Amino acid sequence: MKIYNFAAGPAVLPLEVLKNVQKDLVEYEESGMSVMEMSHRSQVYQTIIDDAEKNLRDLLDIPANYKVLFLQGGGTLQFSMIPLNLLKVKAGYINSGHWSIKAISEALKVGYVDILGSSEDKDFTYIPRITNIPEKDLDYVYYCDNNTIFGTKFNYVPETKRPLVCDMSSCFLSEKVDVSKYGLIFAGAQKNVGPAGVTIVIIRDDLLDSPSNLPTYLRYKIHADKNSLYNTPPAFNIYVCGEVFKWLKRIGGLDEIHKRDVEKAGLLYNYLDSSTFYTTKVEKESRSIMNVTFNTPSADLDCEFVKDAEKMGLVNLKGHRVSGGLRASIYNAMPLDGVKELVKFMDNFAKKHQKG
Amino acid sequence: MKIYNFAAGPAVLPLEVLKNVQKDLVEYEESGMSVMEMSHRSQVYQTIIDDAEKNLRDLLDIPANYKVLFLQGGGTLQFSMIPLNLLKVKAGYINSGHWSIKAISEALKVGYVDILGSSEDKDFTYIPRITNIPEKDLDYVYYCDNNTIFGTKFNYVPETKRPLVCDMSSCFLSEKVDVSKYGLIFAGAQKNVGPAGVTIVIIRDDLLDSPSNLPTYLRYKIHADKNSLYNTPPAFNIYVCGEVFKWLKRIGGLDEIHKRDVEKAGLLYNYLDSSTFYTTKVEKESRSIMNVTFNTPSADLDCEFVKDAEKMGLVNLKGHRVSGGLRASIYNAMPLDGVKELVKFMDNFAKKHQKG
Secondary structure, eight states, X not given: OOOEEOOSSSOOOOHHHHHHHHHTSSSOTTSSSOGGGSOTTSHHHHHHXXXXXXXXXXXXXXXXXXXXEEESSHHHHHHHHHHHHHOSSEEEEEEOSHHHHHHHHHHTTTSEEEEEEEOGGGXXXXXXXXXXXXXXXXXXXXXXXXXXXXTEEOSXXXXXXXXXXXXXXXXXXXXXOOGGGOSXXXXXXXXXXXXXXXXXXXXEGGGOOOOTTSOGGGOHHHHHHTTTOSSOOOHHHHHHHHHHHHHHHHHTHHHHHHHHHHHHHHXXXXXXXXXXXXXXXXXXXXXXXXXXXXXXXXXXXXXXXXXXXXXXTEEXXXXXXXXXXXXXXXXXXXXXXXXXXXXXXXXXXHHHHOOO | OOOEEOOSSSOOOOHHHHHHHHHTSSSOTTSSSOGGGSOTTSHHHHHHHHHHHHHHHHHHTOOTTEEEEEESSHHHHHHHHHHXXXXXXXXXXXXXXXXXXXXXXXXXXXXXXXXXXXXXXXTTOXXXXXXXXXXXTEEEEEEESEETTTTEEOSSOOOOSSOEEEEOTTTTTSSOOOGGGOSEEEEETTTTTSSSSOEEEEEEGGGOOOXXXXXXXXXXXXXXXXXXXXXXXXXXXXXXXXHHHHHHHHHTHHHHHHHHHHHHHHHHHHHHHHOSSOBOOSOGGGBOSSEEEEBOSSHHHHHHHHHHHHHTTEEOOXXXXXXXXXXXXXXXXXXXXXXXXXXXXXXXXXXXXOOO
């Protein structure tokens, strides 16, 4: 049976990429070894990581005064590394839910935090509209662009003259971004980019300086000075990310993938909007095109939905334990057919259970 | 041409494991997806990580009062996590070279360090014999068991009543170890265990408590409480490690692999000892069976050796930049034939260049 995987991350990868990785798994090109066996100091691996960085720079049009780092530790470690490197006195955070709260709690271990806005009043079902940020004394302004759990996404870039720091984990490479508006962007790979175990950080040169008494691994400057090869990197994971970057370039870059993502999400949202059975709590202007959250009329039916969908090969549709309900994560690598199958299933399920 | 990869890490993996991983790369068993695409909260992945842990526990006979953690950040992050979690006032470190010096410099950011012994006087070509450790006030005693760069290995376990902490990165799973003698053992995967990007930590329960103001990712307790699933783990990397553990069990466990490792190293050391062309600086009783360091009569010939060997498919024999010379890393997955080919090449090279 054909399986469509709607997991929020780790998530579906392009089949073409998986097949290429499979082909070269035992021996990469004519190197005589697997990428997993390669010294990270070898010429062949240097080419792999250089190409990965170059293709990412091309895709996002990253300016020359930004470094690209491939790190370990996921978003969780970034929640700490950001304040440890950048927070001298006080930082501003926008609270759009679970992952920004985690980031805030790590920042509070380092310094003062101003909450610039929050959507907690409505269970994070919308994105707070933040204007006129009181910039004085803020070392940086932080927000989480796409909120995987709630299915919300910023449809604007907060305006500030202070360095803007953004967790783009779950919308990274789903659209063009003006990198020059940011001081630091980070993204865990396991949504749109590759296997879990690598986190991409894009950081402006002037933010690299950090206290030298920090643990060495936690200093951006150390990794930047050595082009992510200060210590042994997650070499195979970076290689797979590089293959995804190549795939994105082949299909036409971020304009093309964004078009596809909008089409997929549109299909699902249009169906939800037309349905009298399903509801979605997220305000229209805050909708994510990566994670679509919705509910049937009851928690019991939500459960049944997940089970029945699984029987049809539509898996991982259960919402996050924090929010409950249902969630379809439809990242870059989810084919349009997967969304079509989902909508078809949803419609059948609604007809079966709808009273009236 | 058949390639034998003598890299110090990332390093050679068992061909059988690579072939299994390749077979299942696009679809793992009948899950409908690659391991790289699996939610780390899914039942199928839970089985993968549980099996990996169980097989590792079997191999090393890890007592029940020890936790096994699969972390990110490599040895470099462990150099910091250890003092941040365990160092209240002062710790004792044995200095056996490069990697212990790195660990010491991270500990010095946290507290006081007593250097319990050092082999710096002879360029780390031997292992200091430490007895009667002055235990008073030491939060723990730290050493690096196998020194990849210099080719040395402790042939004893330092005796102490304080928690013993050991970097076993480059000799992990090459022999049985009495885990109960240790408070904490760690090992980067990329030598004997799997692809870079996962670090195994074995820690005794009573050492898990740590300051709650530490960055969350850096607290052993957080990872232990969630069985390495506090945040998204390097899921694919852990899976490959698990396949290596299965392979080790299939071939007969650590007794069998140790026998093979001793045979391989014996072949190489016997040849070196009988040679009037090659020299090895390491004292006999401190020899590593994982990393064999040696020299030709000159640095120029060392260079030529590396180039000529490469032409014969014997790659990555250049010594570390710190020590110079030549190095053959012959980890668990290096076949005996690889060492035989190396000795044959060495002998031919010696005959070609030996004066007399």
